[in-house]
Amino acid sequence: MTSAVTNTVGPGAPSPSAHLTASGIKKRFGGVEALRGVDFDVRRGEVMALVGDNGAGKSTLMKALAGAHTTDGGTFHLDGREVILNTPHDAAEQGIQIVYQDLALCENLDVSANLSLGDEPTKSGWWFLPHQLRPIDDLEMERKARAAIDKLQVRTLQSVRAKVGGLSGGQRQAIAIARAVGADSTVVLLDEPTAALGVAQTRQVLDAVIRLRDTNHAVVYISHNMRDIFEVSDRITVLRHGSNVAVYETSQTTPDEIVVAMTRGLDTEAT
Amino acid sequence: MSAEISLTIVDRFRALRETRFGSFVPVLLALIAIWAYFGITEPVFLSPRNFYNLFMQSAVVGTLAVGITMVLLLGDIDLSAAANSGVCAAIVAVLIANFGFSGPVACLVAILAGIVLSAGQGALVAYVGIPSFVVTLAGLLGFQGLMLKVLGQHGAINVSDEFVRGLTKITFSPELGWAIAVAAIAAFTFFTLRRQSRRRSASLELESPGALYGQIVFFSALLVGAVATLNAYRGVPLLVVLLVALTGLLGWVTTSTPFGRSIFAVGGNQESARRVGMNVKRIRVAAFGIVGMMAAVGGIVGASRYASVSFNAFAGGPLLLEAIGAAVIGGTSLFGGRGSVWNAILGALVIGSLGNGLDLSGASAADKLMFSGAILLLAVAIDAISRSGSGQSR
Numbered sequence A: 001m002t003s004a005v006t007n008t009v010g011p012g013a014p015s016p017s018a019h020l021t022a023s024g025i026k027k028r029f030g031g032v033e034a035l036r037g038v039d040f041d042v043r044r045g046e047v048m049a050l051v052g053d054n055g056a057g058k059s060t061l062m063k064a065l066a067g068a069h070t071t072d073g074g075t076f077h078l079d080g081r082e083v084i085l086n087t088p089h090d091a092a093e094q095g096i097q098i099v100y101q102d103l104a105l106c107e108n109l110d111v112s113a114n115l116s117l118g119d120e121p122t123k124s125g126w127w128f129l130p131h132q133l134r135p136i137d138d139l140e141m142e143r144k145a146r147a148a149i150d151k152l153q154v155r156t157l158q159s160v161r162a163k164v165g166g167l168s169g170g171q172r173q174a175i176a177i178a179r180a181v182g183a184d185s186t187v188v189l190l191d192e193p194t195a196a197l198g199v200a201q202t203r204q205v206l207d208a209v210i211r212l213r214d215t216n217h218a219v220v221y222i223s224h225n226m227r228d229i230f231e232v233s234d235r236i237t238v239l240r241h242g243s244n245v246a247v248y249e250t251s252q253t254t255p256d257e258i259v260v261a262m263t264r265g266l267d268t269e270a271t
Numbered sequence B: 001m002s003a004e005i006s007l008t009i010v011d012r013f014r015a016l017r018e019t020r021f022g023s024f025v026p027v028l029l030a031l032i033a034i035w036a037y038f039g040i041t042e043p044v045f046l047s048p049r050n051f052y053n054l055f056m057q058s059a060v061v062g063t064l065a066v067g068i069t070m071v072l073l074l075g076d077i078d079l080s081a082a083a084n085s086g087v088c089a090a091i092v093a094v095l096i097a098n099f100g101f102s103g104p105v106a107c108l109v110a111i112l113a114g115i116v117l118s119a120g121q122g123a124l125v126a127y128v129g130i131p132s133f134v135v136t137l138a139g140l141l142g143f144q145g146l147m148l149k150v151l152g153q154h155g156a157i158n159v160s161d162e163f164v165r166g167l168t169k170i171t172f173s174p175e176l177g178w179a180i181a182v183a184a185i186a187a188f189t190f191f192t193l194r195r196q197s198r199r200r201s202a203s204l205e206l207e208s209p210g211a212l213y214g215q216i217v218f219f220s221a222l223l224v225g226a227v228a229t230l231n232a233y234r235g236v237p238l239l240v241v242l243l244v245a246l247t248g249l250l251g252w253v254t255t256s257t258p259f260g261r262s263i264f265a266v267g268g269n270q271e272s273a274r275r276v277g278m279n280v281k282r283i284r285v286a287a288f289g290i291v292g293m294m295a296a297v298g299g300i301v302g303a304s305r306y307a308s309v310s311f312n313a314f315a316g317g318p319l320l321l322e323a324i325g326a327a328v329i330g331g332t333s334l335f336g337g338r339g340s341v342w343n344a345i346l347g348a349l350v351i352g353s354l355g356n357g358l359d360l361s362g363a364s365a366a367d368k369l370m371f372s373g374a375i376l377l378l379a380v381a382i383d384a385i386s387r388s389g390s391g392q393s394r
């Protein structure tokens, strides 16, 4: 257990091979300091697990990376170049996609509409209309949806024209993941994607995560399940009370060590 | 056992409503039931003359209902739409009678005024964060006052302008009516078949042949029936063609453009719409602006039909509740994210048919109100049942 600190990469010293790096990210909600200067990085072709107790700031960090929250301090770098991530649009343009903890799907729309939400392809030849009023190219939209679903190998989904409201939890999760993967993304952030799933469905999500790594994506995976984390992740970042605790190589640590770091931090453990 | 069976019926009903034309089925059944009932008790009800009147009577309610549908889809409501109509009608009347404006210019000014009044309320809802119920309740009161101000001391102003009156007086010759119907059927068939062939060549899921030709036959039968009936009396009214075209345009915008998609997205899950980068506030203001436009059109139609503008015809009467009722009876959800402008037209016909039929059978005003209330309650109950169902399947 004394190996914990030697196995970590110190905060503020992101490895040169990092694809996406966040440095000194701060975020407060009124009186709550959700992030107090967090450092974080992820490489391509790796799964970085992000762990911490409830309220540690994991979701907030993910939303900051996805442009869904503006930050109160800190910088983001992509392949060493500083990037601004103030809106979801900024993040999508940089190839960063997120699967939210609550999925953020529209149940009243069908699968293909959800997969293209906010970025609907429009038919050409309608340049005289403002973009918002051009006809949607729904065939292209369905084709893209089909491709994204096939890529994930969700066999249980019959039709991309089914309303999301009628789908199971696992299918919804798959669609939320397909939305992130369908876009031309290099970074995929998954916020507790298996929290509401059964065993078989969790398996599907883990397979999808591994497939993302194998296709050279940078994957961030949030979960409370140590078994899953140790199965899919390459490294583990531990957050506590909105601050970094440490970063571990998964192959050189144990679930017990991670749980201790999550709940007590390093200082108490050393004494 | 019986619980199980009723569950599957509700489930089937729900599944039916999810299909492309399925959401029309309940309101169409209601319409057919009402027509059958009054057809038996009051044979005059099914005469071409009465149908012509029915269409004309339902026009103002239908126009407003189509507009209100836009904000219902967002999960908002507009209680000020009828009062806004009244203001716009008063503007048209005053501009023509007192200021000598030409009819088209007066109408244009009124439409702009309607858009500004509603979009302003939309801005209060979107940017200040006041619930639409409260904002438009204030709007309802304020616009009623505004209408009285615009009308001035007379209380009622006659409208004799040729252009404005023509909107509801002109009917097409039978030949022109048929030509329009044939053109519409040809276009519908062409686009439906082209869509299917494109889907085939892109190897996407296909519509079943039954559904495909069913759509075309259904659409054709509806149109042929309507034109034949109207031609048997005076011919197809210009007003009906105008309103159907306007509804078609809004129907297309809501179902086939990114703007329309974002309205449904906000109504379905506002937070997810925001997170994918949609400008929820602007969408809301735009939707309210469209209500204002339709309210103004409704006001102009009303001014044209009654040949005069008075307070009671718009703001004081049951117009607002009938319009909201029409949208909801049509199958548009009060909870947002579900519905269509075409359903609002069908809902307006249901309300119009009820009123018309009860009038013919000599029912009292009390009976009419109670009947309308019962139908509205039924529609909202159906809405709530289909909604709780989609929530359970999580």
Ligand SMILES: Nc1ncnc2c1ncn2[C@@H]1O[C@H](COP(=O)(O)OP(=O)(O)O)[C@@H](O)[C@H]1O
Residues within 6 Å of the ligand: A029, A032, A033, A034, A052, A053, A054, A055, A056, A057, A058, A059, A060, A061
């Ligand atoms: N939108 C918000 N408004 C106010 N406080 C928030 C908001 N989002 C998160 N918080 C607070 O920030 C802290 C971190 O939350 P979160 O990032 O969701 O934690 P985690 O995902 O690690 O469980 C919590 O104390 C939470 O209450």
Ligand SMILES: [Mg+2]
Residues within 6 Å of the ligand: A058, A059, A060, A101, A191
């Ligand atoms: Mg969280």
